[in-house]
Each structure stands twice: as structure tokens, then as C-alpha cells.
Amino acid sequence: MNTSVNLKHLIETHNLNTLELSRRTGIGQPVIYRIISGETDNPKIATVCALADYFGISVNQLIGETPLPNSKNEIAKLFEIPLYDQDHISNWPNLSSKIKENIEKVPSDLTPSPNLYALRSSDESMEPLFPKDTILILDGDKKPQNHSYIVVKLKSGKDILFRQLIVDDDLQYLKPLNPDSDKYKMKLFNPKADKCLGTLIQAKMDY
Numbered sequence: 001m002n003t004s005v006n007l008k009h010l011i012e013t014h015n016l017n018t019l020e021l022s023r024r025t026g027i028g029q030p031v032i033y034r035i036i037s038g039e040t041d042n043p044k045i046a047t048v049c050a051l052a053d054y055f056g057i058s059v060n061q062l063i064g065e066t067p068l069p070n071s072k073n074e075i076a077k078l079f080e081i082p083l084y085d086q087d088h089i090s091n092w093p094n095l096s097s098k099i100k101e102n103i104e105k106v107p108s109d110l111t112p113s114p115n116l117y118a119l120r121s122s123d124e125s126m127e128p129l130f131p132k133d134t135i136l137i138l139d140g141d142k143k144p145q146n147h148s149y150i151v152v153k154l155k156s157g158k159d160i161l162f163r164q165l166i167v168d169d170d171l172q173y174l175k176p177l178n179p180d181s182d183k184y185k186m187k188l189f190n191p192k193a194d195k196c197l198g199t200l201i202q203a204k205m206d207y
Contacts, residue, residue, distance in 0.1 A: 002063060003043065003063045003064060005064070006062055006063070006064055006068060007032075007035055007036055007062065010057075010068075014055070018032045025050050025051065025054050027047055027051065031047060035047075045059075048062060048063065053204065056107065057069070079107070080105035080106065080107055080108070081106050081107075081116050081137060082100060082104075082105055082117050082118065083103065083104045083105060083106050083119070083120070083135070084118070084119055086122060086160050088103070089151065089153075089160050090153065093140060106135055106204070108137060110137065113141070115139060116137065116201075117137075117198065118135050118136060118137050119138060119160075119162075120133050121134045121162055122160075124181065125161075125162070125181070125184040126162055126163070126176060126178065128177075128178075130177070131205070134203050134204070134205055135203065136149075136162060136202075137200070137201055137204065138198030138199060138200055138201065139199055140197065140198045142198070142199040143199070144165050144196060144199045146165065147164060147165065147166065148165045149162065149163070149164050149200035150164075150174075150196050150199050151196070151197045152174060152189065152195060153194065154194045155193040155194050160197070161174060163175055163187075164176075164177060166186075171188065172190070172191060173187065173188060173189060174187045
């Protein structure tokens with residue numbers, strides 16, 4: 001019962017409804033409704049993890065084994081980061097205010113920064129660590145280091161790539177992680193010609 005009470009409280013605190021929470025988490029609206037109404041008193045662990053992750057609390061807090069944060073401000077500590085698509089990123093950060101106002105947002109418990117944004121991984125090139133549709137939260141101001149995960153736009157093409165940066169003496173490479181695919185190849189990265197659009201600081205999965 002504590003799960004249903006806590007989830008209802010969190011939804012009200014964040015000024016959400018079950019439809020909006022479903023859209024933001026990928027959890028079916030009927031599933032959320034059954035938890036709130038008490039019909040489901042033992043939801044799947046993947047569902048509980050996704051809900052706790054969205055609200056920035058622990059699973060134990062959501063199910064009532066430990067208390068929720070004491071104040072509304074503590075509960076509502078999340079701020080929203082714009083979730084751009086590939087076309088938006090091609091022009092980032094020079095986007096119109098109209099696009100920025102109407103873009104989908106994702107919650108984050110990171111320290112607010114004007115150059116944080118989110119992007120969904122668009123293919124299987126970084127599996128198994130980053131499956132397709134993983135939400136990548138990136139910092140456009142953070143300078144990448146060897147083995148950083150970065151989003152880049154190569155001068156030689158229009159595609160936006162998410163890759164691991166490998167630095168080898170004077171050369172830099174973009175490495176895909178998928179060991180089972182010949183489709184994705186290591187590429188040279190020229191920081192003077194190619195554009196790094198952001199360095200990964202957090203990844204989130206929908207369940």
C-alpha cells in the first residue's frame with residue numbers, strides 16, 4: 001500500500017497525471033493506475049526502478065521501506081533538460097527560442113547548467129553498454145578526455161555519432177562498442193575540423 005500512496009504523492013507534488021508520467025517513463029498508463037489504486041501491490045522491479053529513477057529517489061523510498069524526502073523542495077529537486085533529436089543537434093546550440101520552448105524535456109538530478117541537453121542513442125553501435133534509445137545526458141561545455149563518451153558531427157558527413165573517444169599519441173579515434181557488428185567502424189576524429197557537441201555525464205534507460 002505504501003507504494004501506491006507514495007507514487008500518488010509524488011505525482012501530485014510534480015503536478016503530473018498518469019498519462020504524462022506514462023509518456024515520460026515509458027510505463028503503460030494502466031500499469032501506473034493499478035499501482036496508484038492499489039490493484040497491483042507487487043509491481044515488477046523494472047517498473048519500480050524506472051519510477052524511482054524518474055523521481056530521483058531510491059526504490060526503498062518509493063516502496064515505503066525508507067521515508068520519502070521530508071519537504072516538497074527536496075522531492076521536487078529535479079530540473080528538466082531538453083531532449084533534442086538528431087536534426088536539432090546538428091544546429092545546437094544555435095536553436096531558436098521557439099524550438100527550445102516546445103521541445104520534450106527529461107528530468108535530471110544533476111546540477112543545472114545552460115549547456116546540458118539530452119539525446120536518444122539512435123542505433124546499436126554502442127551496445128551492450130548503451131542500447132538503442134538510451135537517453136544520453138550531455139554537457140556541451142565539458143572537455144572530453146581519453147575514453148570519454150562523446151557526441152560528434154564529422155566534417156565529412158551529416159550524421160551525428162555517439163562514440164567513445166580514444167586518444168593515441170597525436171591521433172584521436174571514435175570507437176563503437178558493439179563487438180558483434182561489422183557495420184560500425186572506428187573513425188578518425190580531427191578536433192580542428194570535426195565538432196564535439198557534448199560529453200556524456202549520465203545515461204538513463206526507459207523500462
